[in-house]
Amino acid sequence: MxxxxxxxxxxxxxxxxxxxIDLHVEGELLERLREGRPxxxxxxxxxxxxxxxxxxxxxxxxxxxxxxxxxxxxxxxxDFTATIxxxxxxxxxxxxxxxxxxxxxxxxxxxxxFKILDPERTKIMFNNEWLGKLTFADVVRIAGxxxxxxxxxxxxxxxxxxxxxxxxLHELLYPLAQxxxxxxxxxxxxxGGTDQxxxxxxxxxxxxQFNIRPQIVMTTPLLEGIDAKVDERGCxxxxxxxKSLDNAIAxxxxxxxxxxxxxxxxxxxxxxxxDLLSQRSSxxxxxxxxxxxxxxxxxxxxxxxxxxxxxxxxxQEVERWNHQFQKRxxxxxxxxxxVTIPGPQDSLPLAVALRAAGLVKTVSEAxxxxxxxxxxxxxxxxxxxxxRLSHGARRTVRVGKRRWAVLVVQ
Amino acid sequence: MxxxxxxxxxxxxxxxxxxxIDLHVEGELLERLREGRPxxxxxxxxxxxxxxxxxxxxxxxxxxxxxxxxxxxxxxxxDFTATIxxxxxxxxxxxxxxxxxxxxxxxxxxxxxFKILDPERTKIMFNNEWLGKLTFADVVRIAGxxxxxxxxxxxxxxxxxxxxxxxxLHELLYPLAQxxxxxxxxxxxxxGGTDQxxxxxxxxxxxxQFNIRPQIVMTTPLLEGIDAKVDERGCxxxxxxxKSLDNAIAxxxxxxxxxxxxxxxxxxxxxxxxDLLSQRSSxxxxxxxxxxxxxxxxxxxxxxxxxxxxxxxxxQEVERWNHQFQKRxxxxxxxxxxVTIPGPQDSLPLAVALRAAGLVKTVSEAxxxxxxxxxxxxxxxxxxxxxRLSHGARRTVRVGKRRWAVLVVQ
Numbered sequence: 001m002x003x004x005x006x007x008x009x010x011x012x013x014x015x016x017x018x019x020x021i022d023l024h025v026e027g028e029l030l031e032r033l034r035e036g037r038p039x040x041x042x043x044x045x046x047x048x049x050x051x052x053x054x055x056x057x058x059x060x061x062x063x064x065x066x067x068x069x070x071x072x073x074x075x076x077x078x079d080f081t082a083t084i085x086x087x088x089x090x091x092x093x094x095x096x097x098x099x100x101x102x103x104x105x106x107x108x109x110x111x112x113x114f115k116i117l118d119p120e121r122t123k124i125m126f127n128n129e130w131l132g133k134l135t136f137a138d139v140v141r142i143a144g145x146x147x148x149x150x151x152x153x154x155x156x157x158x159x160x161x162x163x164x165x166x167x168x169l170h171e172l173l174y175p176l177a178q179x180x181x182x183x184x185x186x187x188x189x190x191x192g193g194t195d196q197x198x199x200x201x202x203x204x205x206x207x208x209q210f211n212i213r214p215q216i217v218m219t220t221p222l223l224e225g226i227d228a229k230v231d232e233r234g235c236x237x238x239x240x241x242x243k244s245l246d247n248a249i250a251x252x253x254x255x256x257x258x259x260x261x262x263x264x265x266x267x268x269x270x271x272x273x274x275d276l277l278s279q280r281s282s283x284x285x286x287x288x289x290x291x292x293x294x295x296x297x298x299x300x301x302x303x304x305x306x307x308x309x310x311x312x313x314x315x316q317e318v319e320r321w322n323h324q325f326q327k328r329x330x331x332x333x334x335x336x337x338x339v340t341i342p343g344p345q346d347s348l349p350l351a352v353a354l355r356a357a358g359l360v361k362t363v364s365e366a367x368x369x370x371x372x373x374x375x376x377x378x379x380x381x382x383x384x385x386x387x388r389l390s391h392g393a394r395r396t397v398r399v400g401k402r403r404w405a406v407l408v409v410q
Numbered sequence: 411m412x413x414x415x416x417x418x419x420x421x422x423x424x425x426x427x428x429x430x431i432d433l434h435v436e437g438e439l440l441e442r443l444r445e446g447r448p449x450x451x452x453x454x455x456x457x458x459x460x461x462x463x464x465x466x467x468x469x470x471x472x473x474x475x476x477x478x479x480x481x482x483x484x485x486x487x488x489d490f491t492a493t494i495x496x497x498x499x500x501x502x503x504x505x506x507x508x509x510x511x512x513x514x515x516x517x518x519x520x521x522x523x524f525k526i527l528d529p530e531r532t533k534i535m536f537n538n539e540w541l542g543k544l545t546f547a548d549v550v551r552i553a554g555x556x557x558x559x560x561x562x563x564x565x566x567x568x569x570x571x572x573x574x575x576x577x578x579l580h581e582l583l584y585p586l587a588q589x590x591x592x593x594x595x596x597x598x599x600x601x602g603g604t605d606q607x608x609x610x611x612x613x614x615x616x617x618x619q620f621n622i623r624p625q626i627v628m629t630t631p632l633l634e635g636i637d638a639k640v641d642e643r644g645c646x647x648x649x650x651x652x653k654s655l656d657n658a659i660a661x662x663x664x665x666x667x668x669x670x671x672x673x674x675x676x677x678x679x680x681x682x683x684x685d686l687l688s689q690r691s692s693x694x695x696x697x698x699x700x701x702x703x704x705x706x707x708x709x710x711x712x713x714x715x716x717x718x719x720x721x722x723x724x725x726q727e728v729e730r731w732n733h734q735f736q737k738r739x740x741x742x743x744x745x746x747x748x749v750t751i752p753g754p755q756d757s758l759p760l761a762v763a764l765r766a767a768g769l770v771k772t773v774s775e776a777x778x779x780x781x782x783x784x785x786x787x788x789x790x791x792x793x794x795x796x797x798r799l800s801h802g803a804r805r806t807v808r809v810g811k812r813r814w815a816v817l818v819v820q
Contacts, residue, residue: 084547134546136587137494144580148571151579161558169561169586170553172579177546 009033012069016062018282019275021194022219024201029216032188039188041066042215044076044127044178045113047105048097052112053248054304055223055241058276059191060116062220065279066189067121074185075113075124077106080131080177112251115308130184131177142176145209146202151175154198179203183210194219223276226394227408230266238269246392246410255309259317260378260396262301264334264406267293270300278303298322324379334396336406339389347388350375353407359399366399374400419443422479426472428692429685431604432629434611439626442598449598451476452625454486454537454588455523457515458507462522463658464714465633465651468686469601470526472630475689476599477531484595485523485534487516490541490587522661525718540594541587552586555619556612561585564608589613593620604629633686636671636804637818640678648679656802656820665719669727670788670806672711674744674816677703680710688713708732734789744806746816757798760785763817769809776809784810 007015012033017023032039043059067073082097082105097105110124134142151172152158160167175198182190182203190200200217207214225247228238241248249261265273270293274285278300288296298318306314337357341348348356351366354375360366367385369375375382376398389395393409417425422443427433442449453469477483492507492515507515520534544552561582562568570577585608592600592613600610610627617624635657638648651658659671675683680703684695688710698706708728716724747767751758758766761776764785770776777795779785785792786808799805803819 080547081550084550131546136541136544136546136549136583137490139546139549140491140494140580140583143583144578146579148577148579148582149574164559167558168554169556169558169582170550172558172582173546173550173553176579 007069015065015069019220020218021221022197022217024204024217039071040074040185041071041189041191042074042076042182042185042187043191044078044181045109046078046082047102047109048082052251053241053243054251054277055248057116057251058220058223059193060113061277061279062191064116067118073117073122074187075122076181077124077126079126080128081174083128115251127181131180142180145206146176175199175202179206182215183207183212186212187215189216189218191218194221220276224269224272226261226265228269230268234268236268236272251308255305255313255317256378258308259301259305259321261394262304263297263321264394264396270297274300320379334404334406336408338408338410340410341391347390350382350387350389353389353409354399357405357407359403359405369399417479425475429630430628431631432607432627434614434627449481450484450595451481451599451601452484452486452592452595452597453601454488454591455519456492457487457489457512457519458492462661463651463653464661464687465658467526467661468630468633469603470523471687471689472601474526477528483527483532484597485532486591487534487536489536490538491584493538525661537591541590552590556586585609585612589616592625593617593622596622597625599626599628601628604631630686634679634682636675638679640676644678646678646682661718665715665723665727666788668718669711669715669731671804672714673707673731674806680707684710730789734786744814744816746818748818748820750820751801757800760792760797760799763799763819764809767815767817769813769815779809
């Protein structure tokens, strides 16, 4: 996490390639790193996106690595499209943002982003500054350099075209807008999620057409959610982290939840999170792999809680965890039980959940155990017999001395 | 040709429908004509087009009919695209026009157009006035109301897409630009060639989206060239008039050439020209059909020469024709002979051409006939034995007293 301005190009490539999906093209990146100057790194963000979760921070973690290596980071806010809105009116629930709403969105976004990035060395820019000045004539000139066939190579366009789902003409213009950002910024590298690969490559092409040295394109994978499973070959099998799939860790989540959720993920998923989220060096991670997975998991949870809360809070969480769980030898990979809330309610009593999960035989047994202080949630003894678990809750539960499990309420 | 402001809507429809290919939709046109106000008629023109020929004037003849019926004519100059040029650079020979070049082009164009239209009652407008002010954001909003699928319904797009010929993205924007003109002008009717049907209908749709009463769309057919043949069923079979096909009559062509060329077309083609170019009423044309075709052809040739030159010149041409041809009973449909210039030259002697066409047996015979005053071209006796015919020439030739033919030099 130290400033590594004098790191060799080869060493930098090694650091920067970690977790990357696409790199167009490595030779060019090496060449530019060898020039010894700070490279200009661009990553675009949509200010209309609601609260960030860890999945959104994968690109930022990569930006942070560039930053720590002495490069120049441009945090590009896509306010041009945000203030236009979706002209098809398909998404009536999301009207164009007003300038004030936009600024509030950006403020929140930046506040969360600066828990990872160094604000002193991050340039926030707004693409409406130049896209808002383009005329129809400019757009015709830019569009004239691209063919429809090339644009239709984008997977989602191809699929929608084949399946007869309408593609609105303005959607063909957005990749050009994003590409034109790169022309204006003359960036060396553009970073984005792997779902952005096509758009980033349009930027690369457009720069060539404007006789500008074309940007290097790097994409990061989509982070799996905390419900990801591991198959018999040890491969991770899970959907990407998403608020709507209820498998996300929000960056503004309370420290105990954040810590607890991270402690609940299977080991291979933990190493994946290390690759994509941790600022630790590959050497440090290699050393952690030689130790006990539980220690590595605690170190990861602590690093993430420290990032989004504070070092102090992270220390408290580690201590609490050690106190409540580790000394009793909590199994690291806990069995997970899903319980469903019946009918129209949005919560259910803990005693009912324990029975539903099969951790006790009857609801009465559960209530008796709670009364005797024999049940704890996330390391805290339960004293309220009528405690209810809300929809979406994910709690580590101990029943008696030895029965541990993760309860997921749906 | 008189001002028919008080003509009934039904009678107007009858006049306006003559020669029309598409009319979307007749009921609406009737309804608006019944409102008794001057309708706003739009037709767009490309100021970069070189010299006009009669084919270009078909739309103008229809405009003139509207004008004579008391409607408002907008002669819309497409200067927006003309000053952008073709961004693909495919047409390197035609760079974007400078403002001065454009104005010169418009001046020439208008000069030619006003031989048909009444300048006092024609509004010349330039679409760069509003299209030049549109921003990228406006374009996104406009484009968002149209789907790619709809745009690809245009025949030439479909064909090019299927055959793998590149469609540049800016080409998808041009129909939107043209349609937006209609939104701005709030026109009642848009006129154009039949190849413009799709674009005119996009205008109609876009007006609906902008909650403007949608324009009526009328298209005129493409005029066949003077080389059009007539098949055994009496149907016209010929390519459209085009300078590059060497079958055109330019509006600034010398009167004798114009008159001669018009006298050389077959009768069915003449009636076609009447429908599309003449300002005579359908009743007058019906009357002409009852007379001798030769008289009708002379009347057409005279009308066109009068339009682009003067009444006086037209009278002279008729007189000359009568003097040279009619009294000798020129056959109305002359046989046509094509002769090819050999090798790298760009002209060939008349004597050689007569021999090549088989009108004489030897070149010597041709020369002797010329010497004796027995050969005439377009009604004028040839006195120069070394007279040469240029590439592209189309001359009516008489050899001796009775042998008439049209010579086409290639």
